[in-house]
Amino acid sequence: MPPLLYPLVYDDIECPCVFELGGRYYLLGSIREDVSVRYWFAPDFFGEYYSFQSDVVLPHGNYAARTVLDGAHLLVYNFFYVQRKNDSLRVLPPPKELEIDQEGQLLLKSYYRWNQMIKKIIPQGYLPDVNHLFSNPSATSVIEPDKWVCGSKGGYEVFYFQKPSACFIWEGLLIVEGMGKLGLVTDIDQNGNGYFISLDVSNGHTEITAWGFNPLDNRQNFIFNNLQAGNFTTNEAKTYRFRLIRYGSYIELSIDGVVKLTLVDYTYTGDVVGLFSASSVLSLQEITFSVLPDPTEEFASREEEQKQSGT
Missing domain, CATH: 2.60.120.560 (Exo-inulinase; domain 1)
Structure with a gap:
């Protein structure tokens, strides 16, 4: 099949992920240049895919996003580069949720299970x-x-x-x-x-x-x-x-x-x-x-972070 998208300006779109939400298809892609997760949308799976003016769904340092359906909640998981460079220590933060606004733009929402932990x-x-x-x-x-x-x-x-x-x-x-x-x-x-x-x-x-x-x-x-x-x-x-x-x-x-x-x-x-x-x-x-309770396991220890940074 032909490519779903021709981004051209980026070195690569890593870890592509396509999902349907509100009658549209959304393509998540991780961008190496600025270590962020951007997205595109289309009326059907095979496109063509378009951009909104604001296309960053996970800000700088977040990478390799994947979606998981948890009942009625569409969760997005990713790892985070601690030094915000794509060769630094990677850790797994808690998930967020994805919703859309009236125009169909993706909204990043807080994980609903936080309230259950209080x-x-x-x-x-x-x-x-x-x-x-x-x-x-x-x-x-x-x-x-x-x-x-x-x-x-x-x-x-x-x-x-x-x-x-x-x-x-x-x-x-x-x-x-x-x-x-x-x-x-x-x-x-x-x-x-x-x-x-x-x-x-x-x-x-x-x-x-x-x-x-x-x-x-x-x-x-x-x-x-x-x-x-x-x-x-x-x-x-x-x-x-x-x-x-x-x-x-x-x-x-x-x-x-x-x-x-x-x-x-x-x-x-x-x-x-x-x-x-x-x-x-x-x-x-x-x-x-x-x-909130303390984490039972931290995402990465300070000692591991220091080993990675050489300090």
Whole structure:
């Protein structure tokens, strides 16, 4: 038979996978150039296949996607390159689900079985005290049982609380009430080392960065690694529902019900989570913190990761 698709611009489309959803056929393919999973669609199996303007279904570092039908849920499994290069350590993260929007575009959704794993749910009014990490004199916070309002006029401030558990689902409604930089933080320590998840609500862009002090190099004594990025749909109200999952070394962020970041990283394991502000004001409402059990087996050990990287 002739090829289903002539991509031409890519070196190769590895691990092709075709499935039917909502009356259309979808072709998943792993792209070596940017280590991502892209997709095409067609009215029938033999094509021809087309692209949407946004064709990345699994972001940078995810590879070799395969689908599995679990009852009414179409799951997608893949492995993840820890160093986001196609010759680095590969680990198996938890699956996601595939759905479609009104236009037929694929949506990456969080695995439904996360909710079945929850051991305890802590509502907003019962979470630990919220503190200021950097003691920025221009930062303010008003913490009420059903609403937190935090902001910093000049420079960064991290507003944090102690994690009730190492593995968790932290979710709620985030409302931006001004300009400036903002986002979430996780696995932060008392020196500000950890993961910073920026949320650009003007351009619909999110990015997770491993950011902290590097004691091994006094000439470049910082770590600043942009690990993964994604785009989301903005709205005039600047109101977004977020869902942050930390499970072992796995990190997943959903915005308005769609997974935008999904990765594995071993850099930080700090004991606090929260949000950051730089010349912005934001509020959090309808917050819950769900306790998850620790993994019985980690996806790959830190020792194995270090062997692969030669450190």
